Amino acid sequence: MWRSLTFRIWLPFTLSVFIIGAIVAFLRIQSQTDLLLSNNQARIENVAKTVALGVELNFTTGDETKSLEGIQKSIDWAGSSNEVDYIAIRSSEDYVNDPLFIERRFSEIETNPIEDQKNFSIGEAEFKSDIFRGKIIVASKNDRITDQIWEGNVQIFIVLASVFAVLSIAFYVLANMISSPLKDLKNKTEGLKNNEYGKVEVSSNSSIKEVESLANSIDELSDSLQKEKENNEMLLDNLERSLNKEKHIGELKSHFVSMASHQFRTPLAIIQSNSELLAMIVNNGKAESQKEKLIKTSTRIGKEISRMTQLMDDVLILGKIGSGHLQAEPKELDLVELVSEIQTHTSSIQPDGRQLEMEIEGNAVKALLDEKLVQHVIENLVSNAFKYSKEKNPKLKLTFRQKTISISVEDNGIGIPENEIDNLFQPFHRAYNVEDISGTGLGLAIAKEYTDLNGGHIRVESKENEGAKFTVTFPLSVENRKEKMQEQMGAS
Numbered sequence: 001m002w003r004s005l006t007f008r009i010w011l012p013f014t015l016s017v018f019i020i021g022a023i024v025a026f027l028r029i030q031s032q033t034d035l036l037l038s039n040n041q042a043r044i045e046n047v048a049k050t051v052a053l054g055v056e057l058n059f060t061t062g063d064e065t066k067s068l069e070g071i072q073k074s075i076d077w078a079g080s081s082n083e084v085d086y087i088a089i090r091s092s093e094d095y096v097n098d099p100l101f102i103e104r105r106f107s108e109i110e111t112n113p114i115e116d117q118k119n120f121s122i123g124e125a126e127f128k129s130d131i132f133r134g135k136i137i138v139a140s141k142n143d144r145i146t147d148q149i150w151e152g153n154v155q156i157f158i159v160l161a162s163v164f165a166v167l168s169i170a171f172y173v174l175a176n177m178i179s180s181p182l183k184d185l186k187n188k189t190e191g192l193k194n195n196e197y198g199k200v201e202v203s204s205n206s207s208i209k210e211v212e213s214l215a216n217s218i219d220e221l222s223d224s225l226q227k228e229k230e231n232n233e234m235l236l237d238n239l240e241r242s243l244n245k246e247k248h249i250g251e252l253k254s255h256f257v258s259m260a261s262h263q264f265r266t267p268l269a270i271i272q273s274n275s276e277l278l279a280m281i282v283n284n285g286k287a288e289s290q291k292e293k294l295i296k297t298s299t300r301i302g303k304e305i306s307r308m309t310q311l312m313d314d315v316l317i318l319g320k321i322g323s324g325h326l327q328a329e330p331k332e333l334d335l336v337e338l339v340s341e342i343q344t345h346t347s348s349i350q351p352d353g354r355q356l357e358m359e360i361e362g363n364a365v366k367a368l369l370d371e372k373l374v375q376h377v378i379e380n381l382v383s384n385a386f387k388y389s390k391e392k393n394p395k396l397k398l399t400f401r402q403k404t405i406s407i408s409v410e411d412n413g414i415g416i417p418e419n420e421i422d423n424l425f426q427p428f429h430r431a432y433n434v435e436d437i438s439g440t441g442l443g444l445a446i447a448k449e450y451t452d453l454n455g456g457h458i459r460v461e462s463k464e465n466e467g468a469k470f471t472v473t474f475p476l477s478v479e480n481r482k483e484k485m486q487e488q489m490g491a492s
Helices: 005-059 064-081 143-193 209-283 288-322 335-348 371-387 418-423 443-453 478-491
Strands: 086-090 100-105 120-128 133-141 331-333 357-361 367-369 395-400 404-411 457-462 468-475
Touching (some): 005 064, 005 120, 005 133, 005 143, 064 100, 133 143, 288 443, 335 357, 335 404, 367 371, 371 404, 371 443, 443 468
Parallel strands (some): 357 395
Antiparallel strands (some): 086 133, 404 468, 457 468
């Protein structure tokens, strides 16, 4: 109930009326208290003056006994008929220190009124006679005033409470009438949120034009959302059909790539065997006159066969990656040992005698990586560094950090044009400045896929005719590997 719109409209009004009524009642009681205390103070002072006059008259008669009786009568009159709680007569002006001449209490009081003037109204009057002089002290309790105020106002409070209750009920009914159409609008908007469209029915007891206008606006919004929903559903159906079609085409493509790769292997194997047979005949001394030509042809055939075989292998690898059939199998890997083996092998097969320079930075540790995939990545980058550069030795740097391992391969070759870098890792893409250099355009694409499978990333820095630098970074642990792969998935 306390969350309902009616209650939230009614509560502020009710609290406001209650607070205003409480403030008015408090101010009224306070003003009445001050007025009655002032009147009581004046009354008590008049009583004190009256008793002082009686004391003076009685003491001037000359008869001490009659004087005392007259004084007692004056005190009894003052205490019985004037709501007095205490009367005292002191025989000197310093009535605090001198002994009391007479002291009478007309009610049960626990404190000395002269010392507790906060709770008593005190009236004083001096008197003088032929025998002695002093002061009359009259006191009346203030709580009697408080009781009188509450007794006098209880009926007023009852009337005010009744008025407040009537106003509260009336305003609750009014708040319910105001909030009823707003509740209808709220239910309508809840329906829109749940994809329930329809016309807003505003309560007939509402004559608020703004609410009716808002209802019409929501009706228009509902119609618009209904149309938008229908359009989105049509678009979603088209997208699903297109997605299924693309998925089917992808499956056909993957199947074709796999089939083509295997079908090409058979004739290539036959060509390879015949090329070897041809070389064997030449080496055995037959066809001596055609020996040099046959060797050259045989060598060319072997190279082309190797190139086509590598192309088919690369295409088959891309097909496996695209179909999700290739997964990394990480194990503890000593990258220093792996890189050293690659350095030794690569340097030994270079026809121009160049060597791969290697540098290791940081404390060497083992990493959880797929050795076969990582080896392929490094060998591809090193092979490219030799292929696209001359004279100077390519450089490989292995850097160990707290959470990652970086492998950078740098050369001073032909470099990569700036406008080609974005497409460098796309399958079959080759920059325009490498047309005279053999290659399939698949090596870097496969290197990137292998790097991603190991949770790493690869980047390139290059300027045309100034060389290129490729840096591959892998995570050291499984946790870092998961973080890197999640970042890659989020980026994609």
